[in-house]
Amino acid sequence: MSKRAPGRLSALAAACFAVMSLPVAGFAQEPGLTDKTIKIGMFAPLSGPNMAYGFDVANAARMYYDKINKEGGINGRKIEVVLEDDRCNANDLVAAVKKLVERDQVFLLNGGSCSAAVVAAKDYVVRSKIPLIMLNASGDGALYPPTDYIFGAFSISQYAVGGAIVDFAAKTLGAKKIAYINHDDAYGVWNLEGSKADAEAHKVDLQVESISPTITDVTAPFFKLRAVNPDALAIVTYARPAALLIKKAYELGFNKPIILSVAGTANLSQLAENVGSKDALKNFYVQDVLADLPGGPKIKWVYDMYKEAYPDLAAKPDHPQAYMPYGIPSAMSIVNALKDAGPQPTREKVLEALKKQHFDSGVMAGPVVFGPQERAANKSTIFIKFDGTNQVLQPGVYTSRWQFKG
Amino acid sequence: MRILGLLAALAGLIVLPLVSTGYVVYLANLLLTFTVLCLGMHIVIGEAGQFSLAQAAFFGIGIYTSGLANTAFGWPFPLSVLASGLVAALVGLCIGTLALRMRDIYLALATFAFGEAMQWVFLSWTSVTGGPNGLRIPPATLFGLEIVSDRQAYPVVLAITLLMIWATVLIARSRLGRAFRAVRESEVAALAMGVPVRTTKLVAFALSAFFAGVAGAMFAIYSTYIHPDSLGFQTTILVLTMVVVGGLGSISGAIGGAIVFGLISELLRQAPSYQEIIYGLILIIFMMFAPRGLFAFIGDNLKRFARA
Structure with missing residues (x-):
């Protein structure tokens, strides 16, 4: 090998690296949004030993989106859900998130039932500037220090x-x-x-x-x-x-x-x-963290809604799973923010609207409260x-x- | 024909990031990392016949070493890869020394215990690993460029994987590789032939750990976060399954097992209600009809087809 060879090799490697680093195709202005639909990417543990943490929580959020669709959608747009299994595992969760963002081109993400796993997606979500509204994970590791893109702790921080x-x-x-x-x-x-x-x-x-x-x-x-x-x-x-x-x-x-x-x-x-x-x-x-005893009068409507949406599941002895209602305030926050973002929503408008959310879900003990520096929805208990x-x-x-x- | 196939595979790997989404590139990075992990397990189990179940622990050591080398010392990436491999190899050498007196199920149990102990260390050594809070890994730098995406990490991950495959082939064809196989087949016969059994076993442990450590450093290039939950026995079993499904004792089996089984696992996420059943069925079918592994099964059938 000549003395100049290492230098040439480095230059070649640098060139290859630079070529590989080029983006393949730019994103459209607002992915996941058409005149008639808004695509939401959901992820939760849908299989394996940790399924109880998120399977019915995701079902609760989906039944709320179905309800909104039946009522006419948000500013004329129907919500379209793409659901992925994150297996409550960091590698699978990141794969699910990347699949939803890059292949399915969703408008925003609604997922995460396992705090340790959801933190693994933080850097990617922030770099991609895509809103992530967690399901029921506390996820404090991803919420603090606050970023513009991640909201959670609907169960409790x-x-x-x-x-x-x-x-x-x-x-x-x-x-x-x-x-x-x-x-x-x-x-x-x-x-x-x-x-x-x-x-x-x-x-x-x-x-x-x-x-x-x-x-x-x-x-x-x-x-x-x-x-x-x-x-x-x-x-x-x-x-x-x-x-x-x-x-x-x-x-x-x-x-x-x-x-x-x-x-x-x-x-x-x-x-x-x-x-x-x-x-x-x-x-x-x-x-x-709920507004009432499990199944109590204040939150009976959630359980009734579940029975109507999933009669087969509701007939099974282990359903609805204990954390099921937690999916509702998460979905409500998204729907409210999308409404507040107006008829031409962008991710930035939705993020700004999310920061101003302050409402009583009727499901959790306290109101959902976000703010300029506040990303944990709930701090109240009974x-x-x-x-x-x-x-x-x-x-x-x-x-x-x-x-x-x- | 074989060279043409290899060239086609290489060409496919090179153009992959140019024609696919970041999600596919992330999967490719993950599968290439698991390929190196499988090569490490192939050396210690497939070549040397030492039943080691601590691959996830060495993988974790590699990830944390690489992360520390980057954050605490600001080392350039190639140096942190080397450090990750060497630190893991050093620990592997220590474990190998302790495990030398054991064999078969006892060795498996001892290395399993080490893996569990290491996971406890990862969970408890909060100042270094972040404990149950996990550790955020800062982006690696190469040629002055910060690697912040899967697409940027891919050529580096691919280059390291090819280097490790090449190293595995060299080892298998060397005197050391022959010594590994001699020890695997019969320690007494190997000793009689002048093979230093004790040293050979130690080298197998250290090399396997080195590969896992390098895989850890590869993971740290494209992943920005590690949690001890990902470094438990489940990961070791996943790697073992990949090696066995591919074909124990064969390099192509280790590579193919990592890729095929990794892809199956990813595809099964589309069928969450049935994936455990399908996963189990695939394993049972492999063990029943292809006990020597996927690639031996394909090879046998191709030969049979050619004869017919």
């Missing part, structure tokens, strides 16, 4: 979960000192940050113990917290450690109120079974007294004060 518990404990239970157990991971850090903001506002003394999500013996952290003589115990963990903690509290005679975060309440009857004794749940409250069998809704809605400060 992780930052707000703990803060709303502190709000409830202080206002309703009169707690001045709260024993607070969270996970020692990113979600734990996020919900503690929100809790601290609310504890400061209520002048509540927050005593914190962070545990691993896979902990098998909770004796030590529980003893530490009991030693501070708290007025209430807030458990901001998944269901398994929560069951261990409630059981331990009962065994050791802890008789103060126990409040369990929404992260641990997916299956309450299973939780009661795992705890083992109804006496352990005598002074027990669970957090929820609380339910649960004795192992019966659920009694507690009056009031409790909202975290946490705000992103940058």
